[in-house]
Amino acid sequence: MEILNNENIKIPEHIAIILDGNGRWALKRGLIRTMGHKVGAETMRKTINYAFSLGVKVLSLFCFSTENWKRDKEEIAYLFTLPIEYFNKYTDKLIEEDVKVVVSGDISVLPKETMLACDKAILKTKNCKSYVLNICLNYGGKAEIIRACKQIVNDVNSNKLLLENLNEKTFENYLYTKNLPPVDLLIRTSNEKRISNFMLWQIAYAEIYFTKTLWPAFTKKDLDKAIEEYNHRQRRFGGV
Numbered sequence: 633m634e635i636l637n638n639e640n641i642k643i644p645e646h647i648a649i650i651l652d653g654n655g656r657w658a659l660k661r662g663l664i665r666t667m668g669h670k671v672g673a674e675t676m677r678k679t680i681n682y683a684f685s686l687g688v689k690v691l692s693l694f695c696f697s698t699e700n701w702k703r704d705k706e707e708i709a710y711l712f713t714l715p716i717e718y719f720n721k722y723t724d725k726l727i728e729e730d731v732k733v734v735v736s737g738d739i740s741v742l743p744k745e746t747m748l749a750c751d752k753a754i755l756k757t758k759n760c761k762s763y764v765l766n767i768c769l770n771y772g773g774k775a776e777i778i779r780a781c782k783q784i785v786n787d788v789n790s791n792k793l794l795l796e797n798l799n800e801k802t803f804e805n806y807l808y809t810k811n812l813p814p815v816d817l818l819i820r821t822s823n824e825k826r827i828s829n830f831m832l833w834q835i836a837y838a839e840i841y842f843t844k845t846l847w848p849a850f851t852k853k854d855l856d857k858a859i860e861e862y863n864h865r866q867r868r869f870g871g872v
Protein backbone atom coordinates (compact mmCIF):
# COMPACT_ATOMS: atom_id res chain seq x y z
CA MET A 633 0.00 0.00 0.00
CA GLU A 634 1.04 3.50 -0.78
CA ILE A 635 0.75 4.63 2.83
CA LEU A 636 3.22 1.93 3.94
CA ASN A 637 5.86 3.30 1.60
CA ASN A 638 5.42 6.89 2.63
CA GLU A 639 8.05 7.61 5.26
CA ASN A 640 6.68 11.02 6.11
CA ILE A 641 3.28 9.82 7.12
CA LYS A 642 2.45 9.94 10.83
CA ILE A 643 0.65 6.80 11.95
CA PRO A 644 -1.78 7.44 14.84
CA GLU A 645 -0.76 5.52 17.93
CA HIS A 646 -4.35 4.80 18.96
CA ILE A 647 -7.22 4.44 16.48
CA ALA A 648 -10.78 3.89 17.69
CA ILE A 649 -13.55 2.84 15.33
CA ILE A 650 -17.32 3.11 15.68
CA LEU A 651 -18.15 0.41 13.17
CA ASP A 652 -21.59 1.10 11.87
CA GLY A 653 -23.81 0.19 8.93
CA ASN A 654 -23.83 -3.61 9.02
CA GLY A 655 -27.62 -3.76 8.93
CA ARG A 656 -27.96 -1.26 6.09
CA TRP A 657 -25.27 -3.03 4.08
CA ALA A 658 -27.23 -6.28 4.33
CA LEU A 659 -30.66 -4.79 3.65
CA LYS A 660 -29.34 -3.03 0.55
CA ARG A 661 -28.43 -6.46 -0.79
CA GLY A 662 -31.72 -8.08 0.18
CA LEU A 663 -30.01 -9.98 2.98
CA ILE A 664 -30.95 -10.29 6.64
CA ARG A 665 -29.16 -8.03 9.11
CA THR A 666 -27.09 -10.82 10.61
CA MET A 667 -25.40 -11.32 7.24
CA GLY A 668 -24.14 -7.76 7.59
CA HIS A 669 -22.69 -8.66 10.98
CA LYS A 670 -21.06 -11.78 9.55
CA VAL A 671 -19.31 -9.82 6.80
CA GLY A 672 -18.63 -7.02 9.29
CA ALA A 673 -16.76 -9.48 11.52
CA GLU A 674 -14.56 -10.40 8.59
CA THR A 675 -13.93 -6.68 7.96
CA MET A 676 -12.92 -6.39 11.59
CA ARG A 677 -10.39 -9.20 11.26
CA LYS A 678 -8.85 -7.63 8.14
CA THR A 679 -8.80 -4.15 9.66
CA ILE A 680 -7.08 -5.41 12.81
CA ASN A 681 -4.32 -7.04 10.74
CA TYR A 682 -3.90 -4.06 8.46
CA ALA A 683 -3.86 -1.44 11.21
CA PHE A 684 -1.15 -3.21 13.18
CA SER A 685 0.86 -3.83 10.00
CA LEU A 686 0.86 -0.05 9.48
CA GLY A 687 2.25 0.50 12.96
CA VAL A 688 -0.90 1.48 14.84
CA LYS A 689 -0.23 0.44 18.44
CA VAL A 690 -3.73 0.39 19.89
CA LEU A 691 -6.95 -0.36 18.07
CA SER A 692 -10.29 0.07 19.86
CA LEU A 693 -13.37 -1.35 18.19
CA PHE A 694 -16.94 -0.58 19.29
CA CYS A 695 -18.60 -3.97 18.83
CA PHE A 696 -21.61 -3.80 21.15
CA SER A 697 -22.87 -0.82 23.11
CA THR A 698 -24.86 -0.64 26.33
CA GLU A 699 -27.67 0.66 24.08
CA ASN A 700 -27.56 -2.26 21.62
CA TRP A 701 -29.66 -4.35 24.03
CA LYS A 702 -32.69 -2.66 22.43
CA ARG A 703 -32.28 -4.89 19.36
CA ASP A 704 -34.16 -8.10 18.93
CA LYS A 705 -33.03 -11.20 20.77
CA GLU A 706 -31.90 -13.18 17.75
CA GLU A 707 -29.71 -10.39 16.45
CA ILE A 708 -28.11 -9.91 19.89
CA ALA A 709 -27.54 -13.64 20.26
CA TYR A 710 -25.85 -13.73 16.88
CA LEU A 711 -23.62 -10.76 17.69
CA PHE A 712 -22.40 -12.54 20.82
CA THR A 713 -21.30 -15.60 18.84
CA LEU A 714 -18.85 -13.50 16.83
CA PRO A 715 -16.22 -12.91 19.54
CA ILE A 716 -16.25 -16.65 20.31
CA GLU A 717 -15.58 -17.50 16.70
CA TYR A 718 -12.90 -14.85 16.30
CA PHE A 719 -10.99 -15.65 19.48
CA ASN A 720 -11.18 -19.41 18.93
CA LYS A 721 -9.74 -19.06 15.46
CA TYR A 722 -7.25 -16.24 15.88
CA THR A 723 -5.92 -16.01 19.44
CA ASP A 724 -2.82 -18.02 18.52
CA LYS A 725 -2.14 -15.67 15.64
CA LEU A 726 -2.58 -12.66 17.95
CA ILE A 727 0.00 -14.16 20.32
CA GLU A 728 2.37 -14.74 17.40
CA GLU A 729 2.04 -11.10 16.43
CA ASP A 730 2.42 -9.94 20.03
CA VAL A 731 -1.07 -8.43 20.29
CA LYS A 732 -2.54 -8.07 23.75
CA VAL A 733 -6.33 -8.35 23.97
CA VAL A 734 -8.17 -5.97 26.28
CA VAL A 735 -11.94 -5.87 26.67
CA SER A 736 -13.75 -2.68 27.62
CA GLY A 737 -17.25 -3.08 28.99
CA ASP A 738 -19.16 -5.26 31.43
CA ILE A 739 -18.88 -8.73 29.95
CA SER A 740 -20.12 -10.46 33.11
CA VAL A 741 -23.70 -10.19 31.83
CA LEU A 742 -22.98 -11.62 28.36
CA PRO A 743 -23.73 -15.23 27.45
CA LYS A 744 -21.33 -17.37 29.47
CA GLU A 745 -19.56 -18.76 26.42
CA THR A 746 -18.86 -15.27 25.09
CA MET A 747 -17.52 -14.12 28.43
CA LEU A 748 -15.29 -17.19 28.73
CA ALA A 749 -13.95 -16.75 25.19
CA CYS A 750 -13.02 -13.14 26.02
CA ASP A 751 -11.45 -14.06 29.36
CA LYS A 752 -9.42 -16.78 27.70
CA ALA A 753 -8.11 -14.43 25.02
CA ILE A 754 -7.25 -11.79 27.64
CA LEU A 755 -5.38 -14.35 29.75
CA LYS A 756 -3.54 -15.98 26.85
CA THR A 757 -2.32 -12.66 25.43
CA LYS A 758 -1.60 -10.92 28.73
CA ASN A 759 2.18 -10.88 28.19
CA CYS A 760 2.03 -9.55 24.63
CA LYS A 761 3.57 -6.11 24.37
CA SER A 762 3.73 -4.74 20.83
CA TYR A 763 0.06 -4.00 20.12
CA VAL A 764 -3.26 -3.76 21.96
CA LEU A 765 -6.59 -4.86 20.57
CA ASN A 766 -9.30 -3.26 22.70
CA ILE A 767 -12.64 -4.91 22.01
CA CYS A 768 -15.52 -2.82 23.38
CA LEU A 769 -18.38 -5.13 24.28
CA ASN A 770 -21.40 -4.04 26.28
CA TYR A 771 -19.48 -0.80 26.52
CA GLY A 772 -20.81 2.69 27.22
CA GLY A 773 -18.72 5.78 27.93
CA LYS A 774 -21.06 7.07 30.64
CA ALA A 775 -21.24 3.66 32.34
CA GLU A 776 -17.43 3.50 32.30
CA ILE A 777 -17.15 6.88 34.05
CA ILE A 778 -19.74 5.92 36.71
CA ARG A 779 -17.90 2.64 37.29
CA ALA A 780 -14.67 4.58 37.75
CA CYS A 781 -16.32 6.95 40.25
CA LYS A 782 -17.64 4.05 42.31
CA GLN A 783 -14.22 2.41 42.46
CA ILE A 784 -12.64 5.72 43.40
CA VAL A 785 -15.08 6.23 46.28
CA ASN A 786 -14.28 2.70 47.48
CA ASP A 787 -10.55 3.33 47.28
CA VAL A 788 -10.85 6.66 49.08
CA ASN A 789 -12.98 5.10 51.82
CA SER A 790 -10.49 2.30 52.31
CA ASN A 791 -7.53 4.72 52.25
CA LYS A 792 -6.09 3.23 49.06
CA LEU A 793 -6.36 6.59 47.38
CA LEU A 794 -6.00 10.04 48.92
CA LEU A 795 -8.63 12.38 47.54
CA GLU A 796 -5.99 15.06 47.00
CA ASN A 797 -4.15 12.64 44.72
CA LEU A 798 -7.13 12.32 42.39
CA ASN A 799 -6.34 14.08 39.13
CA GLU A 800 -6.74 13.44 35.39
CA LYS A 801 -3.82 11.02 35.40
CA THR A 802 -4.90 8.97 38.41
CA PHE A 803 -8.54 8.98 37.23
CA GLU A 804 -7.41 7.13 34.13
CA ASN A 805 -6.29 4.20 36.28
CA TYR A 806 -9.98 3.51 36.86
CA LEU A 807 -10.95 3.33 33.19
CA TYR A 808 -10.95 0.17 31.07
CA THR A 809 -8.19 1.81 29.04
CA LYS A 810 -5.85 2.08 32.03
CA ASN A 811 -2.26 2.40 30.76
CA LEU A 812 -3.36 2.94 27.14
CA PRO A 813 -2.62 6.18 25.26
CA PRO A 814 -5.51 8.52 24.44
CA VAL A 815 -7.32 8.09 21.13
CA ASP A 816 -5.59 9.98 18.29
CA LEU A 817 -8.02 9.18 15.52
CA LEU A 818 -11.69 8.25 15.86
CA ILE A 819 -13.36 6.81 12.77
CA ARG A 820 -17.09 6.31 12.29
CA THR A 821 -18.50 4.55 9.26
CA SER A 822 -21.94 4.68 7.57
CA ASN A 823 -22.32 8.46 7.37
CA GLU A 824 -23.63 8.88 10.92
CA LYS A 825 -22.02 11.84 12.63
CA ARG A 826 -22.38 10.99 16.27
CA ILE A 827 -20.19 9.78 19.13
CA SER A 828 -22.89 7.46 20.52
CA ASN A 829 -21.43 7.26 24.02
CA PHE A 830 -18.10 5.86 22.83
CA MET A 831 -14.90 6.47 24.86
CA LEU A 832 -16.10 9.86 26.09
CA TRP A 833 -13.02 10.48 28.22
CA GLN A 834 -10.45 9.00 25.85
CA ILE A 835 -11.48 10.97 22.75
CA ALA A 836 -11.09 14.38 24.41
CA TYR A 837 -8.51 15.45 21.81
CA ALA A 838 -9.05 12.85 19.10
CA GLU A 839 -9.29 13.86 15.46
CA ILE A 840 -12.63 12.62 14.13
CA TYR A 841 -13.10 11.12 10.67
CA PHE A 842 -16.50 10.26 9.24
CA THR A 843 -16.93 8.13 6.15
CA LYS A 844 -19.99 7.13 4.14
CA THR A 845 -18.63 3.62 3.69
CA LEU A 846 -20.77 1.01 5.45
CA TRP A 847 -18.68 -1.10 7.80
CA PRO A 848 -18.79 -4.41 5.85
CA ALA A 849 -17.47 -2.54 2.80
CA PHE A 850 -14.63 -0.82 4.70
CA THR A 851 -11.24 -1.64 3.15
CA LYS A 852 -7.53 -0.89 3.53
CA LYS A 853 -8.11 2.08 1.23
CA ASP A 854 -10.66 3.55 3.64
CA LEU A 855 -8.21 3.26 6.52
CA ASP A 856 -5.47 4.81 4.37
CA LYS A 857 -7.79 7.73 3.59
CA ALA A 858 -8.59 8.27 7.26
CA ILE A 859 -4.90 8.27 8.15
CA GLU A 860 -4.10 10.61 5.28
CA GLU A 861 -6.76 13.04 6.44
CA TYR A 862 -5.40 12.74 9.99
CA ASN A 863 -2.02 13.81 8.63
CA HIS A 864 -3.55 17.02 7.31
CA ARG A 865 -5.01 18.00 10.66
CA GLN A 866 -3.16 20.38 12.94
CA ARG A 867 -3.31 19.09 16.47
CA ARG A 868 -2.81 21.93 18.88
CA PHE A 869 -4.29 20.42 22.07
CA GLY A 870 -5.55 23.83 23.12
CA GLY A 871 -2.29 25.61 22.29
CA VAL A 872 -1.74 28.01 19.39
Ligand code: IPE
Binds near residue numbers: 654695696697700
Ligand atom coordinates in the same frame (compact mmCIF):
# COMPACT_ATOMS: atom_id res chain seq x y z
C1 IPE B 1 -22.99 -1.87 13.45
O1 IPE B 1 -23.96 -2.00 12.47
C2 IPE B 1 -22.82 -3.13 14.25
C3 IPE B 1 -23.19 -3.01 15.66
C4 IPE B 1 -23.44 -1.92 16.29
C5 IPE B 1 -23.30 -4.25 16.41
P1 IPE B 1 -25.50 -1.76 12.75
O2 IPE B 1 -26.11 -3.06 13.14
O3 IPE B 1 -25.71 -0.66 13.71
O4 IPE B 1 -26.01 -1.36 11.30
P2 IPE B 1 -27.12 -0.29 10.91
O5 IPE B 1 -26.78 0.99 11.59
O6 IPE B 1 -28.43 -0.84 11.38
O7 IPE B 1 -27.03 -0.19 9.42
Ligand code: MG
Binds near residue numbers: 652653654
Ligand atom coordinates in the same frame (compact mmCIF):
# COMPACT_ATOMS: atom_id res chain seq x y z
MG1 MG C 1 -26.05 1.38 13.51
